[in-house]
Each structure stands twice: as structure tokens, then as C-alpha cells.
Amino acid sequence: MTIYDIAKKCNVSIATVSRVLNGSDRVSEKTRAKVLAAIKEQDYAPNPFARGLGLDSMKMVGVLCSDVADAFYAKAVSLIEHALQKHNFDVMLSCTGESNGKDIKALRYLMQKHVDAVIIIGTPFAVQGNAAALKKIAEQIPLVAINNNYKLPGTYSIICDEQAGMRNAVYALSNTGCRSILYLYDALTYSGRHKLNGYKQGVLELGLDTQPALTQKTPRTFEAVAAMIHRLLKQKVPFDAILASEDILAVAAQRIARRNNHGVPVIGCNNSIIAECATPTLTSLDNRLDRLCETAIKTIIQLMQSEAPALPSKTVFDANLIERESFQTHKQ
Amino acid sequence: MTIYDIAKKCNVSIATVSRVLNGSDRVSEKTRAKVLAAIKEQDYAPNPFARGLGLDSMKMVGVLCSDVADAFYAKAVSLIEHALQKHNFDVMLSCTGESNGKDIKALRYLMQKHVDAVIIIGTPFAVQGNAAALKKIAEQIPLVAINNNYKLPGTYSIICDEQAGMRNAVYALSNTGCRSILYLYDALTYSGRHKLNGYKQGVLELGLDTQPALTQKTPRTFEAVAAMIHRLLKQKVPFDAILASEDILAVAAQRIARRNNHGVPVIGCNNSIIAECATPTLTSLDNRLDRLCETAIKTIIQLMQSEAPALPSKTVFDANLIERESFQTHKQ
DNA sequence: TTGTATGCGTTATCAA
DNA sequence: TTGATAACGCATACAA
Numbered sequence: 001m002t003i004y005d006i007a008k009k010c011n012v013s014i015a016t017v018s019r020v021l022n023g024s025d026r027v028s029e030k031t032r033a034k035v036l037a038a039i040k041e042q043d044y045a046p047n048p049f050a051r052g053l054g055l056d057s058m059k060m061v062g063v064l065c066s067d068v069a070d071a072f073y074a075k076a077v078s079l080i081e082h083a084l085q086k087h088n089f090d091v092m093l094s095c096t097g098e099s100n101g102k103d104i105k106a107l108r109y110l111m112q113k114h115v116d117a118v119i120i121i122g123t124p125f126a127v128q129g130n131a132a133a134l135k136k137i138a139e140q141i142p143l144v145a146i147n148n149n150y151k152l153p154g155t156y157s158i159i160c161d162e163q164a165g166m167r168n169a170v171y172a173l174s175n176t177g178c179r180s181i182l183y184l185y186d187a188l189t190y191s192g193r194h195k196l197n198g199y200k201q202g203v204l205e206l207g208l209d210t211q212p213a214l215t216q217k218t219p220r221t222f223e224a225v226a227a228m229i230h231r232l233l234k235q236k237v238p239f240d241a242i243l244a245s246e247d248i249l250a251v252a253a254q255r256i257a258r259r260n261n262h263g264v265p266v267i268g269c270n271n272s273i274i275a276e277c278a279t280p281t282l283t284s285l286d287n288r289l290d291r292l293c294e295t296a297i298k299t300i301i302q303l304m305q306s307e308a309p310a311l312p313s314k315t316v317f318d319a320n321l322i323e324r325e326s327f328q329t330h331k332q
Numbered sequence: 333m334t335i336y337d338i339a340k341k342c343n344v345s346i347a348t349v350s351r352v353l354n355g356s357d358r359v360s361e362k363t364r365a366k367v368l369a370a371i372k373e374q375d376y377a378p379n380p381f382a383r384g385l386g387l388d389s390m391k392m393v394g395v396l397c398s399d400v401a402d403a404f405y406a407k408a409v410s411l412i413e414h415a416l417q418k419h420n421f422d423v424m425l426s427c428t429g430e431s432n433g434k435d436i437k438a439l440r441y442l443m444q445k446h447v448d449a450v451i452i453i454g455t456p457f458a459v460q461g462n463a464a465a466l467k468k469i470a471e472q473i474p475l476v477a478i479n480n481n482y483k484l485p486g487t488y489s490i491i492c493d494e495q496a497g498m499r500n501a502v503y504a505l506s507n508t509g510c511r512s513i514l515y516l517y518d519a520l521t522y523s524g525r526h527k528l529n530g531y532k533q534g535v536l537e538l539g540l541d542t543q544p545a546l547t548q549k550t551p552r553t554f555e556a557v558a559a560m561i562h563r564l565l566k567q568k569v570p571f572d573a574i575l576a577s578e579d580i581l582a583v584a585a586q587r588i589a590r591r592n593n594h595g596v597p598v599i600g601c602n603n604s605i606i607a608e609c610a611t612p613t614l615t616s617l618d619n620r621l622d623r624l625c626e627t628a629i630k631t632i633i634q635l636m637q638s639e640a641p642a643l644p645s646k647t648v649f650d651a652n653l654i655e656r657e658s659f660q661t662h663k664q
Numbered sequence: 665t666t667g668t669a670t671g672c673g674t675t676a677t678c679a680a
Numbered sequence: 681t682t683g684a685t686a687a688c689g690c691a692t693a694c695a696a
Contacts, residue, residue: 002673013683018675028681045444049390050673052381053688058445060424067410071605074406078399081427090445092392093425095413112377113390113422222608251609273403276554277583279611334689345667350691360665382689385672 001044009038021046052114060090061300062110065121067095071272072289076121076146079293087301089116096124104130107137117142117300123189142303144296147287148190149314156303157314158295160287162191162269163198165319166243169267169285170202172321173241176265180209182232182239184249186220195245195269213237218249225252233260242266247274247284254278254326266326280325288317333376341370353378384446392422393632394442397453399427403604404621408453408478411625419633421448428456436462439469449474449632455521474635476628479619480522481646488635489646490627492619494523494601495530497651498575501599501617502534504653505573508597512541514564514571516581518552527577527601545569550581557584565592574598583610586658598658612657620649 003021007014012031019027020035027035038044052058063080065073081091092115096106103125110118118141127134127150137143138154149157173181183199185192196215203210213232218224232239241264242257244250250268255278257264268275271286295315302308335353339346344363351359352367359367370376384390395412397405413423424447428438435457442450450473459466459482469475470486481489505513515531517524528547535542545564550556564571573596574589576582582600587610589596600607603618627647634640 004673014674015676015683015685016681019682022675026681031681047385047673048445049381049384049388050688051675053379053385053673053690054675056381056688058381063425068400068413069407069410071403071406074403075401077425078401078427081400081425082429085427091425093395093409093413093423095410095417097414113380248605248609255611273580274606274609277580277606277609279587335691336689346690347667347669347692348665351666354691358665363665379689382672383691385674385689386691388672 001042003046006035006038006042006044009042010034056114057116058090058114059088060092060113060115062092062094062107062113062115062118063121064094064096064106064110064118064124066098066124068093071274072270073121075272075289076293079290080119080121080297083293083297087297104133108133111137111140115141116304117144119144119146119296119300120148121146122191123148127190142300144299144303146292146296153313155313156296156299156311158292158299158317159314160289160292160317160319161194162285162287162319163194163201165285165287165321166195166198166269167202167205168198168319169243169269169321170199170206170208172327173243173265173267174202174206174208176241176327178208178241178265180211180214180237180239181241181243182237182253183215183243183245184225184228184253185215185217185245186249192245199243209238211237214239220246220248222252225249226256229253229256229260233257233262240264244268246270247272247282250282250284250326251275251278254280254282265329267321271320271322275322275324278326280329283324283327284322286320286322288320291317333374335378338367338370338374338376341374342366388446389448390422390446391420392424392445392447393449393451394424394426394439394445394447395451395453396426396428396438396442396456398430398456400425403606404602405453407604407621408625411622412451412453412629415625415629416632419629436465440465443469443472447473448636449476451476451478451628451632452480453478454523455480459522474632476631476635478624478628485645487645488628488631488643490624490631490649491646492621492624492649492651493526494617494619494651495526495533497617497619497653498527498530498601499534499537500530500651501575501601501653502531502538502540504659505575505597505599506534506538506540508573508659510540510573510597512543512546512571513573513575514569514585515547515575515577516557516560516585517547517549517577518581524577531575541570543569546571552578552580554584557581558588561585561588561592565589565594572596576600578602579604579606579614579616582614582616582658583607586610586612586614595661597661599653600658603652603654607654607656610658612661615656615659616654618652618654620652623649 003014007017020032094106096102135152144156218228242253247268247270254266267283269285271284275282275284335346339349352364426438467484476488550560574585579600579602586598599615601617603616607614607616
């Protein structure tokens with residue numbers, strides 16, 4: 001079934017069919033009705049490739065992240081897909097894996113597929129060394145980053161101020177009387193660096209314990225976290241609170257600490273479903289993923305309109321500390 | 333940059349460029365090298381729409397589920413995307429939401445986009461009433477279902493025998509001395525029905541307590557589960573074990589029960605990250621998502637080859653009970 | 665081994 | 681208000 005078939009059935013030209021297909025008003029009501037009827041009857045839909053070839057667009061946006069299996073990215077992709085659907089855009093999902101060597105290739109690949117825009121969630125590849133490539137891409141299609149700041153002309157970054165959020169978390173812990181806050185993280189991505197900085201800033205401002213052993217890098221597995229906590233306890237590193245860059249690290253550390261009779265206030269980050277599954281339920285820094293995604297879509301859509309307004313190259317939302325049992329129990 | 337530009341630069345015809353592009357061996361080494369050099373120098377990549385128009389394929393497979401934010405679907409999508417990437421297929425993600433009214437429309441939409449194949453994860457829409465449409469689609473492109481059984485000619489279903497798995501879980505609980513197993517579920521999807529059947533089967537076979545109050549439907553929220561458990565305890569419904577169709581329900585129920593001094597063995601299902609986050613860690617029925625996805629991809633790929641071999645319309649994997657603390661503590 | 669010519673199904677321009 | 685026709689960029693059958 002092609003536009004020719006419909007045209008033939010209606011005794012009109014393909015131009016006319018195309019016009020009703022695209023909602024032109026330069027068609028008489030009578031012909032429109034006739035064509036519409038035929039389209040419906042034949043269950044006809046225009047060939048997207050031919051359409052794409054002519055318009056250089058298939059109304060598709062590329063969504064890039066390191067791994068959708070991660071709860072944070074999954075939530076982001078879900079929000080994005082849902083929002084884009086409303087605007088009649090499809091999403092082409094591309095996961096880079098933990099940036100081994102695929103790197104920016106995935107983005108380049110997306111470009112070759114002529115997507116209409118790209119949303120990059122998190123830090124799927126290093127920006128430095130790829131700045132030129134990114135800039136060139138941004139000149140061709142809208143490029144928006146969630147939880148990363150590319151600082152490149154033509155790129156739009158939607159971020160949560162996790163640094164301030166983590167600093168506030170340190171203050172909150174300090175208010176419960178803690179002096180030695182153990183900080184756990186797994187990777188120094190853009191987000192990871194800022195969280196760590198927030199922790200350091202808070203600790204410094206409040207004159208808390210700054211010994212290096214209180215800042216620990218660990219893989220995101222229960223075993224690794226358990227081994228690390230055991231080691232710290234054995235070495236008598238005197239932590240009286242735990243702050244982590246990821247809920248999962250916080251949950252793991254909380255359990256091990258408590259099982260060793262070392263119950264302390266704990267705060268995680270991402271406010272994922274995991275936080276609610278822990279016992280005690282985990283206080284967590286909400287990085288407003290919903291707002292970030294909502295803004296990203298709004299930005300993308302506006303940029304894709306012919307007369308795009310000037311948009312902020314950087315949009316920042318505040319993080320929000322969601323207090324749950326892991327924290328409240330220890331409040332005075 | 334088009335194939336014409338490359339041809340001109342190399343003083344050859346577009347046919348020759350096309351040939352080296354598609355790895356034909358009917359090109360002299362000298363020309364091939366020349367063309368390849370030009371392609372690289374110009375960073376040229378064929379226009380996917382033009383290619384798609386000619387071949388009626390953009391090497392893209394549609395992946396359909398109700399919501400990627402769900403840990404189970406997220407994991408599945410991740411596995412699928414990863415595997416498809418290796419075969420140079422892209423994934424177009426489409427989420428239906430909790431089948432309100434969008435229904436099978438998403439699948440139809442995918443077809444209009446001329447995807448090369450479709451993978452349906454779980455139960456994004458009702459099969460009954462859509463059998464004809466599904467059959468027609470399956471005649472056109474490979475259609476494989478994960479954790480659903482369409483029983484339609486041309487469709488391929490990859491399933492985990494969760495019914496037997498749940499039955500075994502009941503046996504395992506019974507072995508710890510339980511007689512009244514509380515069963516929690518949230519929806520009677522294909523998977524949901526079979527899990528429930530497995531529970532019923534086990535209970536029946538073992539002559540365990542069958543009172544209706546032991547089978548509870550509840551939304552997937554902590555509040556709802558808490559309210560339900562409280563109600564059961566108040567009504568003195570005498571459950572001495574909990575089995576749930578989803579890890580999240582199990583985790584929620586386990587916590588409330590324990591807080592009311594009603595610690596019982598608990599088993600969830602999906603063996604998601606959530607199971608490890610609970611305290612005590614949750615015993616869970618692993619439905620072998622990795623195997624399911626691996627098989628789905630293998631099937632899809634084979635079906636898309638010109639000479640597709642005969643493949644089983646239904647492939648079944650056994651579920652696997654992963655024992656953790658929520659169960660072992662109660663073992664004799 | 666290489667080139668020519670046609671088809672793929674649209675959209676859009678121009679003329680009627 | 682309509683129709684004829686030229687792009688769009690590639691693959692491929694056929695000719696050389």
C-alpha cells in the first residue's frame with residue numbers, strides 16, 4: 001500500500017493524498033473525506049523511510065546512557081520516553097556500557113542514523129578530548145545533557161546541584177552530632193565529582209574530621225562494600241555517620257555497619273526505590289530526576305522548532321533531602 | 333556528503349562506491365583502497381533513510397514493555413540492547429504504560445515504523461481480542477515474546493516456568509514447617525496468573541491452609557502492603573510464611589510483619605537488586621531473565637536471516653530459587 | 665572490474 | 681483546488 005494506490009483508488013493525484021496526509025487546508029472537504037476514507041479502509045500509513053528521505057527526519061531522538069539496567073537511568077529513560085511520545089517522537093536507545101572503549105562512538109553512531117536530537121544522561125563518555133566532536137554535533141542537532149555540564153556552545157545542560165545537596169547532607173548529619181562522616185563513592189563522573197566536592201566542602205566548613213580513611217572508593221557490590229566496612233571497623237576508623245554517592249552503597253554499608261553493632265545515621269543519593277526497601281528505610285538526596293527530564297524534553301522540543309527561542313545553556317535544580325528512618329532515629 | 337560526492341572524488345561511479353560500502357568482492361583492490369580513503373577522509377556514512385527506502389529496513393528492532401522504570405523490564409531492555417548492538421541492530425524503545433487504553437496501538441505504531449522485528453517483554457496489552465492483529469503482524473516480521481505465550485502461528489514465546497517455580501517455593505516453605513502461606517500479587521498478567529497457579533498448586537498438593545484471606549491482591553506500594561498486613565494481623569489471619577509475585581511486595585510485607593513481631597520466612601520473585609537490599613536479604617525466585625533475553629535475541633537474529641531454520645514456537649526455562657536470609661533463618 | 669539506469673515512496677515546487 | 685514532476689540518496693540489475 002503506497003500513496004499511489006490510495007491516489008488511484010480516489011482518482012486523485014498523489015500530491016492531493018500527500019496534502020490530506022499532512023493536513024494541508026488546500027484541499028476541498030469532499031476530496032479530503034474521500035481520501036481519508038480510503039486511507040482508513042486500506043489501513044494505509046506513509047512509508048517512514050521515504051518520508052525520512054525527503055524530510056531528513058524520522059522524528060526520532062537518540063537517548064544515550066551507560067546502562068538502562070541502572071535504576072537511575074531506567075527512571076530517566078522512562079520519563080523521557082513517556083514525554084517524547086506525547087510529542088510524537090520515537091526514542092532510539094543506546095547504552096555505552098561502563099565506558100570501556102566504546103566511548104563517544106555511540107554518539108557518533110547516533111548521528112549517522114540522523115536522529116533529530118540527542119539526550120545524554122549522566123556521563124557515558126569523557127568530555128575532555130571529545131569537545132571538538134561534541135561541538136560539531138551540537139551545531140547539527142539539539143544536544144542536551146542531563147546531569148552533566150558540557151560547557152560547549154550549542155549544548156544544553158540540565159543539572160541538579162548535587163554538590164550543594166551533599167553539602168547540606170553533611171550539615172544535616174552534623175546536626176545529629178556526627179563528627180566523622182564516612183563518604184562512599186564508586187566513580188568520579190561529573191556527578192560523582194560534584195557529590196564528593198559537596199561532602200568535602202561541608203566537612204571543611206564545619207571543621208569535621210578530614211582523615212583520608214573517611215573517603216572511600218568502592219565498587220557497587222554488596223561484597224565490596226562489606227569488605228571495606230569490615231576493614232574500617234577493624235582498623236578502628238572512627239566513623240559516626242555514612243554518606244554515599246549512591247543509594248545502593250548506602251544500603252550496603254548501613255547493613256554491614258548495623259550488623260557489627262555500629263548503627264549510625266546514613267544518607268544515600270538518588271532517592272531510588274532501593275532507599276525504601278532498606279531497613280531502616282534510607283534517607284536519600286533526591287536529585288529531581290523528574291524535573292531534569294521534564295526540562296530536557298521541553299528544551300529539546302523547543303530547539304527542534306523552526307524558530308527556536310534563546311534557551312539557557314545551563315539549568316540547575318536544587319537537590320532535596322528526603323528524610324527517612326536511617327536518619328531520623330539518630331536525631332536528637 | 334553523499335555517495336555521489338565520494339564517487340566524484342574518486343573518479344568512479346556511485347555503483348562502485350556502493351560496492352565497496354557493502355563489502356562486495358567485485359572491486360579491484362586499488363579502487364577499493366581509493367574509495368575507502370575518500371570515505372574516511374570525508375567521514376562519510378550512507379544516509380540511513382535512503383538505504384532504508386531501498387532495502388525496506390533500517391536494522392532496527394522495536395522493544396515493547398509497559399515501563400522501563402520497572403527493574404525487571406529495565407534489566408531486560410538492557411540485556412536486549414546490549415545483545416542487539418553486537419548484531420548491528422538498533423533498538424526503538426516503546427513503553428505502553430500500565431495498559432490504560434493505549435493497548436496494542438504501540439505495537440501497531442512500531443509496525444508502521446517498519447521495524448525489522450519486535451520483542452515484547454511481559455504483558456503490555458491483552459492478547460485476547462488482539463489475536464488477529466498479532467497474527468497478521470507475525471506474518472510480516474519476527475515477533476518474539478518474553479514471559480508471555482501468544483500461542484499464535486509465527487510468534488515465538490520465550491518463557492520461564494514460573495508456575496513450577498512458585499510451586500517449588502511453596503514446597504520449600506512447607507519444608508520449614510509452614511502451613512499457612514500468605515500469597516501477595518499485584519496483577520494477573522500472563523506471568524501473574526502462572527505464579528498464582530503455582531502457589532495454588534503447591535498449597536493443594538501439600539494440603540496446606542487454603543483460606544481465601546491468604547491470597548491477597550495489593551498495589552505495588554509500601555503503604556498499600558503495610559495497610560494490608562496490618563489488617564490481616566488485626567483479623568488474626570494466621571499466616572506463617574509469605575510468598576509474593578514481586579520482590580517489592582515481599583520486601584514491603586517482610587518489613588511490616590517483622591515490625592509487628594511476626595517474623596516469618598519470606599520469598600519474593602524476580603531476584604532483582606531489591607532482594608539484596610532488604611534486611612534480612614530476600615530469598616527470591618530467579619526467572620532467568622538473562623537466559624530469556626539471550627534466547628529471544630538468538631531467535632530474532634535467526635528469523636531475520638534469509639534462510640531461517642525452524643525454531644521452537646515456545647522455549648521454556650526453569651526458575652531458580654535463590655536462597656537468602658529471609659528463608660534460611662527459618663530453616664530447621 | 666566498472667558504469668548506467670531504474671526503483672524505492674515521500675514531500676514540495678511549480679504550473680494549470 | 682488540483683496535477684505533473686523533480687528531488688531525496690541509496691542498492692542493484694543489467695550492460696559494457
